[in-house]
Amino acid sequence: MSDKINIPEHYERWDADVKVGKNDDKVAIGYWRDGCKGCGICVDLCPKKIWELIEAKDKWNGQVVRMTDASKCIKCMLCEIHCPDFCLKIY
Amino acid sequence: MKKSARFYSGAELVAKAAIDAGCRFYGGYPITPSSEIAEFMSVMLPKVGGTYVQMEDEIAAMGTIIGASLAGVKSLTATSGPGFSLKQENIGYAYMAEVPCVICNVMRGGPSTGLPTALAQADIMQAKWGTHGDHPVIALTPAYLEEIYELTIKAFNFSEIYRIPVMLMLDEVIAHLSAAINLPEKESLVIKDRRKPSVPPEKYFPYDTAYGDVPPMANFFEGYRYHVTGLSHDKTGFPTTDPELVQADQERHLRKVNWKKNEIVDYEYYLMKDAEIVIFAYGSTARAARVAVDNARKSGIKVGMMRFRVIWPLPEAEILKLCGRAKAIIVPEMNMGQLSDVIERYAADRTKIIRINHVGGVPIHPTDIHNKIREAL
Amino acid sequence: MAFEYEKYLRMDKIPHLWCPGCGIGIVLKAMLRSVENVGWDKNDISFVSGIGCTSRAPGYIDCNTLHTTHGRALSFATGVKLAKPDKNLVVFSGDGDATAIGGNHFIHACRRNIDMTLVVVNNNVYGMTGGQHSPTTPIGYKTNTTIYGNIDPTFDICLLAKAAGASYVARATVNKGRVLEKYITKGFQNKGFSVIVATANCHTQFGRKNKMSDPISSRKWIESREIPLEKARTMKAAELKDKVITGEFTTDEAETTFWENYNSPVHEYTEAYAKIIEKVQEK
Numbered sequence A: 001m002s003d004k005i006n007i008p009e010h011y012e013r014w015d016a017d018v019k020v021g022k023n024d025d026k027v028a029i030g031y032w033r034d035g036c037k038g039c040g041i042c043v044d045l046c047p048k049k050i051w052e053l054i055e056a057k058d059k060w061n062g063q064v065v066r067m068t069d070a071s072k073c074i075k076c077m078l079c080e081i082h083c084p085d086f087c088l089k090i091y
Numbered sequence B: 001m002k003k004s005a006r007f008y009s010g011a012e013l014v015a016k017a018a019i020d021a022g023c024r025f026y027g028g029y030p031i032t033p034s035s036e037i038a039e040f041m042s043v044m045l046p047k048v049g050g051t052y053v054q055m056e057d058e059i060a061a062m063g064t065i066i067g068a069s070l071a072g073v074k075s076l077t078a079t080s081g082p083g084f085s086l087k088q089e090n091i092g093y094a095y096m097a098e099v100p101c102v103i104c105n106v107m108r109g110g111p112s113t114g115l116p117t118a119l120a121q122a123d124i125m126q127a128k129w130g131t132h133g134d135h136p137v138i139a140l141t142p143a144y145l146e147e148i149y150e151l152t153i154k155a156f157n158f159s160e161i162y163r164i165p166v167m168l169m170l171d172e173v174i175a176h177l178s179a180a181i182n183l184p185e186k187e188s189l190v191i192k193d194r195r196k197p198s199v200p201p202e203k204y205f206p207y208d209t210a211y212g213d214v215p216p217m218a219n220f221f222e223g224y225r226y227h228v229t230g231l232s233h234d235k236t237g238f239p240t241t242d243p244e245l246v247q248a249d250q251e252r253h254l255r256k257v258n259w260k261k262n263e264i265v266d267y268e269y270y271l272m273k274d275a276e277i278v279i280f281a282y283g284s285t286a287r288a289a290r291v292a293v294d295n296a297r298k299s300g301i302k303v304g305m306m307r308f309r310v311i312w313p314l315p316e317a318e319i320l321k322l323c324g325r326a327k328a329i330i331v332p333e334m335n336m337g338q339l340s341d342v343i344e345r346y347a348a349d350r351t352k353i354i355r356i357n358h359v360g361g362v363p364i365h366p367t368d369i370h371n372k373i374r375e376a377l
Numbered sequence C: 001m002a003f004e005y006e007k008y009l010r011m012d013k014i015p016h017l018w019c020p021g022c023g024i025g026i027v028l029k030a031m032l033r034s035v036e037n038v039g040w041d042k043n044d045i046s047f048v049s050g051i052g053c054t055s056r057a058p059g060y061i062d063c064n065t066l067h068t069t070h071g072r073a074l075s076f077a078t079g080v081k082l083a084k085p086d087k088n089l090v091v092f093s094g095d096g097d098a099t100a101i102g103g104n105h106f107i108h109a110c111r112r113n114i115d116m117t118l119v120v121v122n123n124n125v126y127g128m129t130g131g132q133h134s135p136t137t138p139i140g141y142k143t144n145t146t147i148y149g150n151i152d153p154t155f156d157i158c159l160l161a162k163a164a165g166a167s168y169v170a171r172a173t174v175n176k177g178r179v180l181e182k183y184i185t186k187g188f189q190n191k192g193f194s195v196i197v198a199t200a201n202c203h204t205q206f207g208r209k210n211k212m213s214d215p216i217s218s219r220k221w222i223e224s225r226e227i228p229l230e231k232a233r234t235m236k237a238a239e240l241k242d243k244v245i246t247g248e249f250t251t252d253e254a255e256t257t258f259w260e261n262y263n264s265p266v267h268e269y270t271e272a273y274a275k276i277i278e279k280v281q282e283k
Helices: A041-045 A078-082 B010-020 B035-047 B058-070 B081-097 B124-129 B145-162 B243-258 B283-298 B316-325 B338-347 B366-376 C024-038 C054-060 C073-083 C095-101 C103-112 C157-164 C177-189 C203-209 C215-225 C229-233 C254-262 C269-282
Strands: A012-020 A023-031 A051-055 A063-067 A088-090 B006-009 B025-028 B051-054 B075-079 B101-109 B115-119 B165-171 B178-181 B227-229 B267-270 B277-281 B303-308 B310-312 B328-333 B352-357 C045-049 C064-067 C088-094 C116-122 C168-173 C193-199 C226-228 C244-248
Touching: A023 A063, A041 A051, A041 A078, A041 C215, A078 A088, A078 C024, A078 C177, B006 B010, B010 B035, B010 B075, B010 B101, B010 B145, B010 B165, B025 B035, B025 B058, B025 C073, B035 B051, B035 B075, B035 C269, B051 C073, B058 B075, B058 B081, B058 B101, B058 C073, B058 C103, B075 B081, B081 B101, B081 B124, B081 B165, B101 B145, B124 B165, B124 B310, B124 B338, B145 B165, B145 B178, B165 B283, B227 C054, B277 B283, B277 B366, B283 B303, B283 B328, B283 B366, B303 B316, B316 B338, B328 B338, B328 B366, B338 B352, B352 B366, C024 C054, C024 C088, C024 C116, C024 C177, C024 C193, C045 C054, C045 C073, C054 C064, C054 C088, C064 C073, C073 C088, C073 C103, C073 C116, C073 C269, C088 C095, C095 C103, C095 C116, C095 C157, C103 C116, C103 C157, C103 C193, C116 C177, C157 C168, C157 C193, C168 C177, C177 C193, C177 C244, C203 C215, C215 C226, C226 C229, C229 C244
Parallel strands: B025 B051, B025 B075, B075 B101, B101 B165, B227 C064, B277 B303, B277 B328, B328 B352, C045 C064, C045 C088, C088 C116, C116 C193, C168 C193, C226 C244
Antiparallel strands: A012 A023, A023 A088, A051 A063, B006 B178, B101 B115, B267 B303, C168 C244
């Protein structure tokens, strides 16, 4: 179903096959870099630690986040719900 | 007097006129000597499906009438000196966000708690400069009961036409006066309503100057989802700090009233044709001045009166002309010279200004004015 | 499933002005999801706010939005609600805005039990003015105006709201966005005055003075102080010192029933006023 998800074009996007509970599933993760302020809340909250902070010289506080391995996502939505800047979309 | 005449108090007339002007919301806080207006509104509004609410303080009362007006309901509050001071920040908000509403101030002695039950004209300057920043002002000063009715309706019309809060300034004795009067026929009333946008929501800007200095106003919940703020804003209603936009917006605000002055100023000449001595007066003091003029005329003194039914804005050109012509000008006021100071500026030493300033709470007697007329000779 | 926040936002105003990691954005999101949960039409909602960091939120929401004067949001909202009782009013306020300068309006809106929802984002400090102490800055903590440690006692906003007559009161932290969403949704559904307090981080102003100047450590501090209501009931007073009780403050517990019998919200204000109009017009 993630193929049908229309994440806006200005979002970076990662697609992967994942396992949610006992079921096979697909995930589509969208990330809006321009809106990201690099606060690191998603990095802190992710139970699988698949977000990481990286340096970004164009940003006010010098950092943004990056997805390391979308296939580990368990779709807990913690990052999406707690991103204060409307930058993450998990489908 | 027609058979239909009945007794009205000034306070009741404010309430009646407000409802006849289409006012359907009153938010207030009790304060002497204006509380009767709240009492009348609490009785009359439910009868016409309107809402009366007594708020926890003066500030909240001012907030509610701005909120109700944004939701499309004409609204009124009444207060007196100290309450008027408390309302000033939100009055400034109404100027900035261009929200029509009417504030009736039944004036009492000040500063501070002052003379709560006594007559004064203490807030003439507070009406003009009470809130911080520059803004246009319309303030009306009725002197007779019939005039309270007429000018209250006018106050609502001005607020709707120019999208500003309008001050209705009553002397304590005017609000508490009772007499049998005839009111105009309802059909003869001219009632103005705010101009609504003619464009669909996606093309609407709340402060769009393309339609003149007074932008059309969409009410809340009518499909025009826009933002209202007290911050300096651009035509979209969102905050801006662009110096040019802020400057232009402030100038437009002032223009709304300044360029329409001729349609707003309202005054009455009494025996002015050959007058050498001119009295400038407003509100209750004008009634004493009128008696003084009559008495002086009996002894052949050429004296006349210019009475302001609208105190802000003043009819500048007329005052300037009179200042050049009159031998002397007398300004009786129930304050320490709030209008006289302004007249003095217009006169610019061309003529003598005689002040009568009573702040003891007792009305100025015609004799007090008569004595000054003799002094001026 | 990702939520389509774009549906409710003025996207041309995003990114918003709040600091990186500020909790207000999380509360705003929970509120937008709640709007979806109750299915309100955007044209029928008015978001009202006062002054402060939190109060900038309505500017980002594509509704009838009203950014008023400091502390007075509830009075403006009362005017809007009384003028149009069938519309939905949501007030967004900070702790200083709601309980200091707006404290009078706060308790009286609770007393009137007027049908609207107040979301208070409590970050324990005045953020926008540069980090001065607020009525919720805990004792002993430092701010720009309590550099020797705060001695100014605090309000518990939920207890205040409940005592004043609000008919739904709840508190959650910004660490638990789903819980916030649940409470705000319940607040929207409640016919009466609802107060939802969101305990939030201000690492920029409050954290900076108290050795937690990044969002993560500030959020951990909030977590360390949080005690769920049910657990708190089993604890001793001394153990609850410097803790923040979260949960719904309206339950069927015996003690609550006792206080509600004594001082419960009588009616919702706009409904009561509609009855007055009906009665007067019948005559």
